[in-house]
Amino acid sequence: MLQYPQEEPDFGVALSTSLVLFGFDGSDLQVLLAKSKRAPYEGALFLPSRYIAADDDLMLSARKMFKQLFGYEDPAMIEQLQAFGKVFRHPGGRVINVAHYALVRKSDFQASNWDENDMQWIPFSEVPDLAFDHNEIVQYAKERLKRRVKRRPVGFGLLPDKFTLGQLQNLYEIALGKTFDKRNFRKKLFKTTLLIDLDQKADGRAAGQHKGSQLFSFNKEKYQKMKIQGYDFVF
Amino acid sequence: MLQYPQEEPDFGVALSTSLVLFGFDGSDLQVLLAKSKRAPYEGALFLPSRYIAADDDLMLSARKMFKQLFGYEDPAMIEQLQAFGKVFRHPGGRVINVAHYALVRKSDFQASNWDENDMQWIPFSEVPDLAFDHNEIVQYAKERLKRRVKRRPVGFGLLPDKFTLGQLQNLYEIALGKTFDKRNFRKKLFKTTLLIDLDQKADGRAAGQHKGSQLFSFNKEKYQKMKIQGYDFVF
DNA sequence: TCAAAAGTGTTGGGGGTACACCCATGC
DNA sequence: GCATGGGTGTACCCCCAACACTTTTGA
Numbered sequence: 282m283l284q285y286p287q288e289e290p291d292f293g294v295a296l297s298t299s300l301v302l303f304g305f306d307g308s309d310l311q312v313l314l315a316k317s318k319r320a321p322y323e324g325a326l327f328l329p330s331r332y333i334a335a336d337d338d339l340m341l342s343a344r345k346m347f348k349q350l351f352g353y354e355d356p357a358m359i360e361q362l363q364a365f366g367k368v369f370r371h372p373g374g375r376v377i378n379v380a381h382y383a384l385v386r387k388s389d390f391q392a393s394n395w396d397e398n399d400m401q402w403i404p405f406s407e408v409p410d411l412a413f414d415h416n417e418i419v420q421y422a423k424e425r426l427k428r429r430v431k432r433r434p435v436g437f438g439l440l441p442d443k444f445t446l447g448q449l450q451n452l453y454e455i456a457l458g459k460t461f462d463k464r465n466f467r468k469k470l471f472k473t474t475l476l477i478d479l480d481q482k483a484d485g486r487a488a489g490q491h492k493g494s495q496l497f498s499f500n501k502e503k504y505q506k507m508k509i510q511g512y513d514f515v516f
Numbered sequence: 517m518l519q520y521p522q523e524e525p526d527f528g529v530a531l532s533t534s535l536v537l538f539g540f541d542g543s544d545l546q547v548l549l550a551k552s553k554r555a556p557y558e559g560a561l562f563l564p565s566r567y568i569a570a571d572d573d574l575m576l577s578a579r580k581m582f583k584q585l586f587g588y589e590d591p592a593m594i595e596q597l598q599a600f601g602k603v604f605r606h607p608g609g610r611v612i613n614v615a616h617y618a619l620v621r622k623s624d625f626q627a628s629n630w631d632e633n634d635m636q637w638i639p640f641s642e643v644p645d646l647a648f649d650h651n652e653i654v655q656y657a658k659e660r661l662k663r664r665v666k667r668r669p670v671g672f673g674l675l676p677d678k679f680t681l682g683q684l685q686n687l688y689e690i691a692l693g694k695t696f697d698k699r700n701f702r703k704k705l706f707k708t709t710l711l712i713d714l715d716q717k718a719d720g721r722a723a724g725q726h727k728g729s730q731l732f733s734f735n736k737e738k739y740q741k742m743k744i745q746g747y748d749f750v751f
Numbered sequence: 752t753c754a755a756a757a758g759t760g761t762t763g764g765g766g767g768t769a770c771a772c773c774c775a776t777g778c
Numbered sequence: 779g780c781a782t783g784g785g786t787g788t789a790c791c792c793c794c795a796a797c798a799c800t801t802t803t804g805a
Binding site for chain 1: 524525526529530531567568571574598601602612663
Binding site for chain 4: 462464465468469472486491492493494
């Protein structure tokens with residue numbers, strides 16, 4: 282039969298998932314990486330990864346790993362990237378990596394058992410050579426993030442609840458890889474009417490935040506309503 | 517170890533791939549579907565699919581299936597969509613479907629052994645309930661196509677070498693799901709300077725083609741050059 | 752007092768959208 | 779002759795890009 286030329290499926294494959302975790306500390310967009318302790322990649326950095334049991338849901342497995350790392354369940358955004366086949370060959374057979382990416386607010390959690398796994402945040406633009414084919418995955422994730430940032434207000438999921446326009450602009454500039462004029466950037470964002478002016482000024486200096494600058498939050502409810510009515514966020 | 521909590525990968529999974537094949541006949545964008553002859557989906561339509569051997573490359577498997585169907589190797593565009601996990605459960609175990617999509621020029625090939633497999637082109641907007649989770653895959657493929665059409669000149673890969681502006685407009689309208697003003701559409705396309713006016717008028721009536729209307733072709737070489745110099749096709 | 756970021760308006764040009772009529776061809 | 783699609787120009791508006799100086803705060 283043309284559609285299924287092999288008589289029987291070949292049940293010799295294992296699944297893994299890697300998570301590309303993007304975090305933002307106010308001035309720097311970063312990717313979470315672990316350090317390998319095993320040959321042949323001893324000492325090299327790689328994406329947090331795990332095997333998926335044969336009967337586990339793909340997305341659920343990715344979410345479980347996320348929870349293990351951060352202690353909470355619902356990242357601002359999590360999505361499958363795609364399946365990567367050119368992974369390292371396990372002696373036991375073929376392993377397919379179904380990679381995901383997620384966005385986290387770095388302000389939302391505290392590192393817990395990361396040290397023992399040698400995990401660290403690496404700036405977006407300085408990701409070194411990684412183990413396995415993880416550079417390819419990170420590259421793909423970056424492209425996906427760019428597309429999403431342009432067409433959906435996902436950027437806000439990376440920021441703390443109260444943020445300054447400076448932080449927001451930093452984020453957009455790093456994610457999209459170009460600079461924007463401050464005045465034009467503000468006009469553009471205000472035009473969406475999705476920013477709530479909190480009538481509050483920053484009283485300390487978080488990363489990328491200037492003491493005394495105006496704080497804003499993102500009007501998620503309004504965005505939901507507008508979306509239903511056909512509004513399309515385009516940056 | 518946090519990164520790989522299961523000691524060993526679980527080699528009990530099989531891979532399959534489904535192809536979402538988009539074709540265009542000049543007036544209608546279509547998807548290629550086969551008819552199932554087996555329970556529990558007997559009579560239902562589904563995407564052309566095959567199992568992937570455990571040590572086969574994902575993309576290569578998709579290309580092989582493409583060649584089986586069309587007799588030539590290089591579709592205008594072929595890309596992985598993503599892995600779909602909620603596929604039917606084979607009695608032997610878990611099957612993961614790594615779906616792909618491809619664009620074909622319907623003018624480039626002749627149906628061969630399709631009859632015996634009950635394969636047929638179904639209009640883009642009239643895809644019925646499909647077997648397995650294939651509706652989800654088709655839906656995902658449509659979104660991907662929309663994005664690609666907007667940001668790359670992939671539409672031309674669906675058209676015959678010589679096409680009319682009417683055909684091109686049809687294609688864009690169906691793919692993006694909206695209508696365009698004829699004059700504005702032409703202005704926009706001419707502005708790209710990527711259309712070659714063949715100084716030739718259609719002498720018959722292909723689908724969606726009006727006898728006597730001007731024929732154009734796409735200047736692929738010029739596009740390649742412009743792309744290298746940073747040009748970004750945006751429709 | 753110096754450095755760094757916040758905050759603030761105007762102008763010009765380009766691109767998008769809206770809009771209507773005549774012509775060529777097939778049936 | 780009638781229906782269908784081909785082909786053509788103008789006007790307006792909105793959005794984007796370019797552009798510079800003053801103020802606040804921390805060090």
